[in-house]
Amino acid sequence: xxxxxxxxxxxxxxxxxxxxxxxxxxxxxxxxxxxxxxxxxxxxxxxxxxxxxxxxxxxxxxxxxxxxxxxxxxxxxxxxxxxxxxxxxxxxxxxxxxxxxxxxxxxxxxxxxxxxxxxxxxxxxxxxxxxxxxxxxxxxxxxxxxxxxxxxxxxxxxxxxxxxxxxxxxxxxxxxxxxxxxxxxxxxxxxxxxxxxxxxxxxxxxxxxxxxxxxxxxxxxxxxxxxxxxxxxxxxxxxxxxxxxxxxxxxxxxxxxxxxxxxxxxxxxxxxxxxxxxxxxxxxxxxxxxxxxxxxxxxxxxxxxxxxxxxxxxxxxxxxxxxxxxxxxxxxxxxxxxxxxxxxxxxxxxxxxxxxxxxxxxxxxxxxxxxxxxxxxxxxxxxxxxxxxxxxxxxxxxxxxxxxxxxxxxxxxxxxxxxxxxxxxxxxxxxxxxxxxxxxxxxxxxxxxxxxxxxxxxxxxxxxxxxxxxxxxxxxxxxxxxxxxxxxxxxxxxxxxxxxxxxxxxxxxxxxxxxxxxxxxxxxxxxxxxxxxxxxxxxxxxxxxxxxxxxxxxxxxxxxxxxxxxxxxxxxxxxxxxx
Amino acid sequence: xxxxxxxxxxxxxxxxxxxxxxxxxxxxxxxxxxxxxxxxxxxxxxxxxxxxxxxxxxxxxxxxxxxxxxxxxxxxxxxxxxxxxxxxxxxxxxxxxxxxxxxxxxxxxxxxxxxxxxxxxxxxxxxxxxxxxxxxxxxxxxxxxxxxxxxxxxxxxxxxxxxxxxxxxxxxxxxxxxxxxxxxxxxxxxxxxxxxxxxxxxxxxxxxxxxxxxxxxxxxxxxxxxxxxxxxxxxxxxxxxxxxxxxxxxxxx
Numbered sequence: 053x054x055x056x057x058x059x060x061x062x063x064x065x066x067x068x069x070x071x072x073x074x075x076x077x078x079x080x081x082x083x084x085x086x087x088x089x090x091x092x093x094x095x096x097x098x099x100x101x102x103x104x105x106x107x108x109x110x111x112x113x114x115x116x117x118x119x120x121x122x123x124x125x126x127x128x129x130x131x132x133x134x135x136x137x138x139x140x141x142x143x144x145x146x147x148x149x150x151x152x153x154x155x156x157x158x159x160x161x162x163x164x165x166x167x168x169x170x171x172x173x174x175x176x177x178x179x180x181x182x183x184x185x186x187x188x189x190x191x192x193x194x195x196x197x198x199x200x201x202x203x204x205x206x207x208x209x210x211x212x213x214x215x216x217x218x219x220x221x222x223x224x225x226x227x228x229x230x231x232x233x234x235x236x237x238x239x240x241x242x243x244x245x246x247x248x249x250x251x252x253x254x255x256x257x258x259x260x261x262x263x264x265x266x267x268x269x270x271x272x273x274x275x276x277x278x279x280x281x282x283x284x285x286x287x288x289x290x291x292x293x294x295x296x297x298x299x300x301x302x303x304x305x306x307x308x309x310x311x312x313x314x315x316x317x318x319x320x321x322x323x324x325x326x327x328x329x330x331x332x333x334x335x336x337x338x339x340x341x342x343x344x345x346x347x348x349x350x351x352x353x354x355x356x357x358x359x360x361x362x363x364x365x366x367x368x369x370x371x372x373x374x375x376x377x378x379x380x381x382x383x384x385x386x387x388x389x390x391x392x393x394x395x396x397x398x399x400x401x402x403x404x405x406x407x408x409x410x411x412x413x414x415x416x417x418x419x420x421x422x423x424x425x426x427x428x429x430x431x432x433x434x435x436x437x438x439x440x441x442x443x444x445x446x447x448x449x450x451x452x453x454x455x456x457x458x459x460x461x462x463x464x465x466x467x468x469x470x471x472x473x474x475x476x477x478x479x480x481x482x483x484x485x486x487x488x489x490x491x492x493x494x495x496x497x498x499x500x501x502x503x504x505x506x507x508x509x510x511x512x513x514x515x516x517x518x519x520x521x522x523x524x525x526x527x528x529x530x531x532x533x534x535x536x537x538x539x540x541x542x543x544x545x546x547x548x549x550x551x552x553x554x555x556x557x558x559x560x561x562x563x564x565x566x567x568x569x570x571x572x573x574x575x576x577x578x579x580x581x582x583x584x585x586x587x588x589x590x591x592x593x594x595x596x597x598x599x600x601x602x603x604x605x606x607x608x609x610x611x612x613x614x615x616x617x618x619x620x621x622x623x624x625x626x627x628x629x630x631x
Numbered sequence: 632x633x634x635x636x637x638x639x640x641x642x643x644x645x646x647x648x649x650x651x652x653x654x655x656x657x658x659x660x661x662x663x664x665x666x667x668x669x670x671x672x673x674x675x676x677x678x679x680x681x682x683x684x685x686x687x688x689x690x691x692x693x694x695x696x697x698x699x700x701x702x703x704x705x706x707x708x709x710x711x712x713x714x715x716x717x718x719x720x721x722x723x724x725x726x727x728x729x730x731x732x733x734x735x736x737x738x739x740x741x742x743x744x745x746x747x748x749x750x751x752x753x754x755x756x757x758x759x760x761x762x763x764x765x766x767x768x769x770x771x772x773x774x775x776x777x778x779x780x781x782x783x784x785x786x787x788x789x790x791x792x793x794x795x796x797x798x799x800x801x802x803x804x805x806x807x808x809x810x811x812x813x814x815x816x817x818x819x820x821x822x823x824x825x826x827x828x829x830x831x832x833x834x835x836x837x838x839x840x841x842x843x844x845x846x847x848x849x850x851x852x853x854x855x856x857x858x859x860x861x862x863x864x865x866x867x868x869x870x871x872x873x874x875x876x877x878x879x880x881x882x883x884x
Binding site: 104106127136232274275278397493 | 714716742745746749753759764804827830840851857858860861865867871
């Protein structure tokens with residue numbers, strides 16, 4: 053029997069960037085918030101022995117324990133989905149701070165085009181640019197409306213960067229100046245300029261200088277030690293929830309953090325969410341935490357799964373193309389090119405997660421697609437994130453992956469290769485979606501989430517075009533040999549690609565086609581907010597965290613508003629009139 | 632006989648390797664006392680090295696078996712890892728780097744037991760895109776795979792894997808990578824990929840795990856390991872070679 057606890061005003065499920073932002077913003081206004089986090093507490097003190105590639109980057113110490121829960125995967129609807137038994141393609145986080153602990157810190161804003169992608173694409177290219185199997189939708193909010201929230205997140209995180217004419221327009225400068233220029237970033241910028249592109253320094257959550265944010269939290273200057281992605285920062289120099297919003301929430305005295313609290317269901321009665329059910333993983337006890345407002349702030353996968361397992365919202369059905377929960381799952385397409393330099397060695401073992409340089413000339417609708425067989429594009433960038441030796445054994449394509457030649461070539465080129473890569477936009481397709489698995493369960497007996505996903509024609513065309521552009525830049529950088537990346541026959545769950553999963557509880561202006569409004573408030577359940585990249589109606593051509601942060605600040609404002617006004621915060625706009 | 636001859640050749644090559652180790656690297660104790668005996672028998676040719684090593688190096692008590700129960704299995708593993716990551720002009724191969732002990736120790740712990748992975752059934756054959764789908768845990772995959780290496784070796788060459796010439800060992804291993812061997816409960820490619828990746832992990836992980844002996848894996852790659860800051864060097868044009876440091880430096884004394 054579950055023990056029912058005293059009711060609280062707000063409960064969040066998960067305490068990472070989104071949960072931390074909600075907690076900080078609400079607690080600062082005197083609202084009582086309980087944060088339920090299934091992992092353990094952790095802070096900068098836990099990261100003093102972090103320079104251990106094997107433990108953190110290979111055995112994934114900071115990531116989700118899949119023995120309790122994973123997802124199942126298949127490429128197509130007519131296949132049997134099988135469990136993702138080991139982490140691979142993406143790395144689900146677990147523990148206080150979530151993936152905000154082990155991210156790289158590359159912090160962009162999605163483009164105005166992203167937020168109104170359907171309207172703008174149709175205006176320029178007509179209604180059937182991609183065909184009817186693709187599901188383009190506006191996000192139910194304009195860039196101008198979202199701009200202040202982007203800035204709010206950048207201020208909290210202290211983002212280091214510089215403006216660029218092709219990026220989303222800014223009302224304010226970045227809070228801190230860009231990171232250092234290195235021979236690698238300079239080389240990329242010079243080549244890009246030669247090709248008449250407009251390069252800029254990558255906006256970074258590893259800070260260029262010591263910084264105090266508006267909440268009084270200090271983020272330290274990055275030391276360029278080369279251990280960011282998959283690691284926590286031993287300096288508190290990588291912006292994370294743990295050094296910003298979580299301590300901000302805690303110092304109000306209104307926020308209570310409960311770790312090892314694994315939420316299994318949202319309690320749904322009479323059209324409202326009345327609380328959540330969770331299991332204390334240390335004792336096995338089951339609790340019900342009643343709340344006025346429930347906020348789902350876990351990762352994309354679990355936001356979707358909790359709704360489906362709680363019977364909330366209408367599950368998406370790809371056959372009839374009805375329902376919304378699980379719809380528009382997107383990933384990211386990763387074009388690029390590797391350059392081998394026979395005569396030069398670079399200090400690639402040094403770096404920081406978001407030390408890099410970028411161009412947006414081939415992102416969004418910054419270039420004409422009239423004669424192209426795809427829409428959108430992506431940011432093309434070079435990064436110097438710190439190459440570590442187990443994971444970096446790049447050698448020319450014709451090299452075997454073991455034996456004498458492998459060893460000598462991978463050693464030879466270790467400091468002699470650079471890569472230009474793209475965060476390619478991912479456009480929703482009717483057959484790419486999330487649902488409950490009919491067969492596999494977690495340790496508590498709840499169905500696992502099932503991912504059905506494969507690359508589309510749009511993805512392949514985008515990949516090929518941007519790979520060509522990446523190879524041009526790499527060639528201009530003076531590589532002795534340039535190897536373009538290839539896209540595999542089907543998406544595979546095995547090799548690491550990116551942890552930029554999006555969709556499933558998407559935002560929009562119409563409850564028929566979206567699950568939440570632009571405050572991340574559910575259309576069907578007014579006191580339930582679902583925050584994060586699960587709200588992305590498609591995935592843009594950037595790393596998602598800047599946009600996730602903006603949506604979280606917008607959601608926090610919505611929750612405060614809802615406490616005063618109740619009811620739906622946004623009037624329904626039926627976007628089918630555009631159809 | 633041809634086979635004896637090749638076997639002697641590999642012995643000679645091995646002796647060359649062990650003198651490298653005894654000449655100063657920390658791996659000398661390991662090579663002299665354990666490997667030369669295990670891989671090639673306790674023969675006279677190795678005695679000198681063995682004594683030299685024992686005299687000059689303190690014994691590394693960490694280099695003993697945590698997982699494998701038969702030394703012969705461990706020797707097959709050792710030979711296979713050496714083919715995947717061989718000694719060459721750059722420096723030591725898997726054996727001198729301690730990779731076989733690294734793998735043995737990993738198999739005894741959470742890696743070998745798949746502690747943090749979803750191992751609930753049912754198990755079905757997978758497409759090439761669905762990943763690891765065996766009910767066997769990693770330690771069991773290694774058991775099955777190593778036995779199959781020996782079986783294939785005897786079938787094809789009528790000789791134990793550890794006594795084959797290097798190129799012959801490569802032929803056997805290639806069959807596993809290409810999926811041309813019948814294994815029970817796991818595909819040969821899954822086993823080979825585990826073996827291959829574990830070998831590289833052992834060569835380059837922090838020496839605290841028992842591989843990357845004396846940081847020689849890092850030295851070959853000019854990876855400096857664990858430095859706390861490059862803020863004053865990140866913008867320098869020339870390549871900067873640094874003495875490697877391991878995590879041991881972080882333990883307060």
